[in-house]
Amino acid sequence: MQNRSLFLKLLSAAIVFGAWEIAGRIPISYAFPTFLESMTALAQMTFDGTIFVAYAETLKPLVLGIAISGIVGVAMGLWIGLSARFEWLFAPIFVVMQAAPLAALIPILVMVYGIGLTSKVFVVCIMAMPVIVLNTAGAVRNTPASIKDMAKSFLASDRDVLTKIIIPAASPIIFSGLRLGVSAGFIGAILSELKITPTGVGDIISYSRSIADYPSMYAAIFSIILLAVVFLNLLELLENTLFEGNNRGYVSD
Amino acid sequence: MSQINPATLADARPALDSAVSVRNVSKNYGDVQALKNLSLEFPRGELTSLLGPSGCGKTTLLKIIAGLLPQSAGQIEVDGKTVTGPGPDRAFVFQDFALLPWANVLRNVAFGLELRGVAKSEREAIAEKYIREVGLAGFEKKFPHQLSGGMRQRVGLARALSVDAQVLLLDEPFSAVDEQTRRKFQEDLLALVANEKKTFIFVTHSIEEAVYVSDQIAILLPRPSRVSEIIRPTSFRGKGVDNIRRDPEYLDIVDEIWASLRSYVE
Numbered sequence: 468m469q470n471r472s473l474f475l476k477l478l479s480a481a482i483v484f485g486a487w488e489i490a491g492r493i494p495i496s497y498a499f500p501t502f503l504e505s506m507t508a509l510a511q512m513t514f515d516g517t518i519f520v521a522y523a524e525t526l527k528p529l530v531l532g533i534a535i536s537g538i539v540g541v542a543m544g545l546w547i548g549l550s551a552r553f554e555w556l557f558a559p560i561f562v563v564m565q566a567a568p569l570a571a572l573i574p575i576l577v578m579v580y581g582i583g584l585t586s587k588v589f590v591v592c593i594m595a596m597p598v599i600v601l602n603t604a605g606a607v608r609n610t611p612a613s614i615k616d617m618a619k620s621f622l623a624s625d626r627d628v629l630t631k632i633i634i635p636a637a638s639p640i641i642f643s644g645l646r647l648g649v650s651a652g653f654i655g656a657i658l659s660e661l662k663i664t665p666t667g668v669g670d671i672i673s674y675s676r677s678i679a680d681y682p683s684m685y686a687a688i689f690s691i692i693l694l695a696v697v698f699l700n701l702l703e704l705l706e707n708t709l710f711e712g713n714n715r716g717y718v719s720d
Numbered sequence: 721m722s723q724i725n726p727a728t729l730a731d732a733r734p735a736l737d738s739a740v741s742v743r744n745v746s747k748n749y750g751d752v753q754a755l756k757n758l759s760l761e762f763p764r765g766e767l768t769s770l771l772g773p774s775g776c777g778k779t780t781l782l783k784i785i786a787g788l789l790p791q792s793a794g795q796i797e798v799d800g801k802t803v804t805g806p807g808p809d810r811a812f813v814f815q816d817f818a819l820l821p822w823a824n825v826l827r828n829v830a831f832g833l834e835l836r837g838v839a840k841s842e843r844e845a846i847a848e849k850y851i852r853e854v855g856l857a858g859f860e861k862k863f864p865h866q867l868s869g870g871m872r873q874r875v876g877l878a879r880a881l882s883v884d885a886q887v888l889l890l891d892e893p894f895s896a897v898d899e900q901t902r903r904k905f906q907e908d909l910l911a912l913v914a915n916e917k918k919t920f921i922f923v924t925h926s927i928e929e930a931v932y933v934s935d936q937i938a939i940l941l942p943r944p945s946r947v948s949e950i951i952r953p954t955s956f957r958g959k960g961v962d963n964i965r966r967d968p969e970y971l972d973i974v975d976e977i978w979a980s981l982r983s984y985v986e
């Protein structure tokens with residue numbers, strides 16, 4: 468089963484890269500390099516170290532923003548899901564945050580917090596936090612009443628109900644919120660480097676575009692997607708270690 | 721067979737030792753009156769069925785006895801102590817099983833003990849004993865989604881038995897299982913009542929099931945619900961489980977209950 472799902476993943480990667488290579492060779496646009504050209508550029512950036520220098524810069528707001536969004540987001544979500552009054556007070560903020568056009572907020576953030584790390588962390592959080600909070604709150608509110616009743620009838624304290632019933636029951640949806648939040652956080656990190664000050668990976672993207680070095684530009688974009696995939700897999704690993712029962716029932720053969 | 725008018729219940733059976741007493745209990749959900757001034761005694765060590773039309777408040781009464789719902793008026797006593805919330809003297813078996821989908825059979829059965837702070841090795845030993853008793857040996861590591869409905873309800877039953885409560889509250893425990901399994905469960909339940917020396921309060925929709933398993937049957941009227949009749953089958957209990965369904969008294973009581981309930985079924 469393990470081997471088969473790995474095989475399917477590799478197969479789908481091969482199809483995507485193959486299609487990319489063909490599209491680059493036609494070419495569909497003079498600004499669209501082939502897969503191999505992009506990989507060569509990536510290898511070059513890896514060997515001369517530019518990619519590591521860039522990531523040292525990009526990872527700062529990214530990791531910080533995602534960590535804050537994950538911890539604060541889940542905590543806020545639990546609280547909002549448990550208390551109707553708290554929901555009334557705070558849920559609208561996150562709904563607005565989720566709907567707000569980020570590009571329009573960036574100038575305001577820069578005005579208030581400058582062009583440094585703080586503003587970039589904010590952008591990551593604005594992208595990542597709402598979906599984490601709203602998913603967590605919704606999952607908590609939808610915990611089946613019958614298993615809560617069951618726990619109470621067997622003398623569970625409020626704390627038992629939270630830690631042994633509500634959180635495990637909500638965890639699949641909390642984690643799907645975290646996955647969406649992390650993906651959005653990556654977008655936020657790159658967006659902040661493109662819109663606030665060009666640093667890190669965002670700098671590689673905008674600089675190589677300005678000198679028409681498209682393979683490098685696509686290499687940078689590819690590397691960030693790769694990193695996001697690695698991050699999401701780590702998150703899945705965390706979910707499976709924390710909530711062993713969650714990966715039941717997906718694998719049928 | 722004897723029938724007792726609820727008004728004269730106290731005089732008729734003064735010596736009966738009640739494990740659970742329900743006194744003048746009413747329950748309103750907003751402006752819906754589910755129970756009205758309901759009184760009922762549950763004799764110790766016996767199985768009492770609550771039988772009545774759908775929506776008449778059987779689940780409501782059971783949850784009030786369990787301490788999961790507050791009553792609007794009246795009083796519940798278990799072993800002479802007034803009920804104010806869930807307690808170690810009562811265990812619930814749920815109609816929809818209420819198992820933890822992320823926990824295996826062993827942890828589900830041991831969950832009641834886990835909440836009481838019993839050490840892991842001890843509670844798992846107790847759980848294993850009851851898993852064997854309900855016939856699920858070998859399934860300890862399976863998850864609920866890997867079990868049939870009947871097996872899931874056995875898990876729910878083992879969980880309730882393992883906390884060793886004096887009163888077992890069963891809300892239509894067999895309604896989601898097939899007819900053959902149900903008959904087997906009914907026989908097992910009779911054996912359980914005989915062996916465990918516990919008080920069982922059993923909600924069912926089935927007249928036959930109620931007569932088959934009960935020492936006492938309380939018939940509830942539709943909302944606002946009161947006890948209309950209490951029936952105590954007497955003669956066929958000692959004759960062995962295989963003969964009950966052929967016993968004339970069994971058949972008479974089934975007919976009689978149907979006669980009194982049919983007017984409420986359109």
Ligand SMILES: Nc1ncnc2c1ncn2[C@@H]1O[C@H](COP(=O)(O)OP(=O)(O)OP(=O)(O)O)[C@@H](O)[C@H]1O
Nearest residue numbers: 749752754773774775776777778779780781925943
């Ligand atoms: N949480 C609730 N809020 C409002 N009304 C309720 C609630 N729970 C139950 N009721 C009402 O109270 C009445 C009794 O409900 P209950 O579930 O106790 O019936 P029941 O006898 O168990 O029915 P069934 O045999 O169908 O399970 C019903 O009319 C129902 O509509």
Ligand SMILES: [Mg+2]
Nearest residue numbers: 778779780891
């Ligand atoms: Mg019911």
